[in-house]
Amino acid sequence: MDFAFLYSTMKALLAATPTTIGLFSLSVFFGGLLALVIVTMRVSNNIIARNFAKGYIFVFRGSPLLIQMFLVFYGLGQFGVIRHSFVWPALREPFICAVLSLALCTAGYSAEIFRSGLRAVPPGEVEAARAAGMSGFLLLRRIIAPIALRHALPAYSTEIVLMVKSTALASLVTVWEITGVAQRLISQTYRTMEIFLCAAALYLLLNFIILQALSLLENRLNRHHRRPTERKPSVMNALFGARP
Amino acid sequence: MSATPRLSVRNIRKSFGAHEVLRGISLDAHDGDVISVLGASGSGKSTFLRCINMLESADDGDVIVSGEKITMKTTSQGRGAANRKQLDRIRTELGMVFQSFNLWSHMTILENIIEGPVHVQKRPRAECIAEAEALLEKVGIADRKDYYPAHLSGGQKQRAAIARSLAMKPKVILFDEPTSALDPELVGEVLRVMRDLAAEKMTMLVVTHEMGFARNVSNRVIFMRDGLIDCQGTPDDMFGGQGSPYFQQFIRHMETENDAA
Numbered sequence: 001m002d003f004a005f006l007y008s009t010m011k012a013l014l015a016a017t018p019t020t021i022g023l024f025s026l027s028v029f030f031g032g033l034l035a036l037v038i039v040t041m042r043v044s045n046n047i048i049a050r051n052f053a054k055g056y057i058f059v060f061r062g063s064p065l066l067i068q069m070f071l072v073f074y075g076l077g078q079f080g081v082i083r084h085s086f087v088w089p090a091l092r093e094p095f096i097c098a099v100l101s102l103a104l105c106t107a108g109y110s111a112e113i114f115r116s117g118l119r120a121v122p123p124g125e126v127e128a129a130r131a132a133g134m135s136g137f138l139l140l141r142r143i144i145a146p147i148a149l150r151h152a153l154p155a156y157s158t159e160i161v162l163m164v165k166s167t168a169l170a171s172l173v174t175v176w177e178i179t180g181v182a183q184r185l186i187s188q189t190y191r192t193m194e195i196f197l198c199a200a201a202l203y204l205l206l207n208f209i210i211l212q213a214l215s216l217l218e219n220r221l222n223r224h225h226r227r228p229t230e231r232k233p234s235v236m237n238a239l240f241g242a243r244p
Numbered sequence: 245m246s247a248t249p250r251l252s253v254r255n256i257r258k259s260f261g262a263h264e265v266l267r268g269i270s271l272d273a274h275d276g277d278v279i280s281v282l283g284a285s286g287s288g289k290s291t292f293l294r295c296i297n298m299l300e301s302a303d304d305g306d307v308i309v310s311g312e313k314i315t316m317k318t319t320s321q322g323r324g325a326a327n328r329k330q331l332d333r334i335r336t337e338l339g340m341v342f343q344s345f346n347l348w349s350h351m352t353i354l355e356n357i358i359e360g361p362v363h364v365q366k367r368p369r370a371e372c373i374a375e376a377e378a379l380l381e382k383v384g385i386a387d388r389k390d391y392y393p394a395h396l397s398g399g400q401k402q403r404a405a406i407a408r409s410l411a412m413k414p415k416v417i418l419f420d421e422p423t424s425a426l427d428p429e430l431v432g433e434v435l436r437v438m439r440d441l442a443a444e445k446m447t448m449l450v451v452t453h454e455m456g457f458a459r460n461v462s463n464r465v466i467f468m469r470d471g472l473i474d475c476q477g478t479p480d481d482m483f484g485g486q487g488s489p490y491f492q493q494f495i496r497h498m499e500t501e502n503d504a505a
Contacts, residue, residue: 045321122346122349124342124344124346125346125347125348125349127299127342127346128340128342128346128347128348128405129348130299130335131297131299131335131338131339131340132335132336132340132359132360132364132408132409132412133332133333133335133336133360133364133365133412134332134360134363134364135328135331135332136328138363138364142359142363143348146350147348147349147350150350221350223392224349224350224351224352224392224393224394
C-alpha cells in the first residue's frame, strides 16, 4: 500500500469536496423550491397548469440527466437571444449550468414525491381543520404540509442521496468536483483503482452523514407512531429542545 | 324563547349526481336545544349535518347562524360560500365532532386542542393551554395531554375531539354519529360527556343511532326519511307513539337490533 500516494490523492479529492457539496446543496435547494411550484400546478384545478406540470415531470424524469446537462451547457449558447441576454454571463459558467440542470431534473422527481405525500393526507383531518375555520395558507401550513412531509420524507431521502451521486455528472461539463478531479489525477498517474476507491469512499462518507441527518429528522417527525415510553432523548431534542 | 334562532337552516337541497339526497330540509335550533336527528342509513342525515357547516355545499337553501346568513354564490365549479372569511368565521361558531374523530395525527392531544384557538382565533397561547387543560380535565383525559392520537382508545379520542371543538367556544356543536365507530364498551364514556354538555345548555345537533340519548337527553327528535323530515317532536311524544308509522317501525327495528346484540 502506497500510503503517501493515497494521502496525496485524498488531499486533492477533499479539496474538490466543497464543489460537490455546493453542487448538491444548491441544486437540492432550488430543485426543492421548483418542485413546490410544479406540484402546486400538478394538483391545481387549472387544466393548463396541470398539463404543463405533467409534461414537465414526464420530460425531466423520462430523459437522461446527462443529456439534459449537455443541452443546458452546450445547447443554450446556440440561441442568440440567450447569448445576448443578461443571463449569459451566468450560463457561461459550468458550475451554474450544472446546478441548473441538476435542479431542473430533481424538481421533476421531487414534485412526484411531494404529490404522493399530499395524497396520503387523510381527508378527514383536512375536513376537521376546515370545520375549525382553517382555509388557504393556514390550512396548508398547519395541517396539510406537516402530514404530507412525514409521508414524503422516506422517498425524498432517497432522491437526496441520488442527487449526491448525480453531481458526478458535472465533471463532464468541466466542473472540478470529486469525480472530475479523480479523472484528472488518473490521467496523470494511471492509478485508476486507488483513486476511484478514494472517490467512492468520499461519496459514501457524504451520503452516510446525510442519511444519518435525515433519519434523525424522520425519527423526530414520526414520534406520533411510537408509544410515549419509547421516546428516548435524542440529538434533535438536545439541539432543539423537547416539545410537549 | 329568544326571537332569533341560534341556528336556522332553510330548505336545504342536495343531490349527488342524479340521486337527490336532501329534498328540502328546514330546522331552527335555539340556545340550549339538544336535537337528535334519527333515520335509517341513507336517509341523508349525515349529509344534512355536513351541509350546515358547508363541508358539503348544498345545491339550494340557506344556513343562518346567530341571524347572519352564509352568503352563497354559484360558479362553474358549483355552488359554494361566496366569502371565505365569513365562512371561516361562522365555522368557528359551529363546532363539529366526527364519527372517525379526525384528530390531527401529527400533534399531541394538547396541541390538537389549542390549534384552533391559537392559530384561527389568534388568542394568547398561555391562556389557550390553561383552558385546554381544564377541558381535558372535564372530559376525563387530563393525563393523556402529551400523548399522540394514535396512542388513545376510541373513546378517549372522541372525548379529545369534543374538547377540541369546545376549545373554540362554539355556539352550536354538530355531532356526526359520534359513537358509531366505537366499541360498545366505550360508547358510555362519550355519551356521558355529551350528556354533561346538554346539562350545561350547550346547543347541540346530534346525528345518532343511540335511542337512549335521543329519548333521555335531547329535547327534540327529528326523524329523516328519503331526504325529508318525516316527523319531529319532543322525545316523550315521539317515543310515546305520536311519530309517523315509519318512525314507529324504525324504533321497533332498532330495538330488535339491540335485543339481538
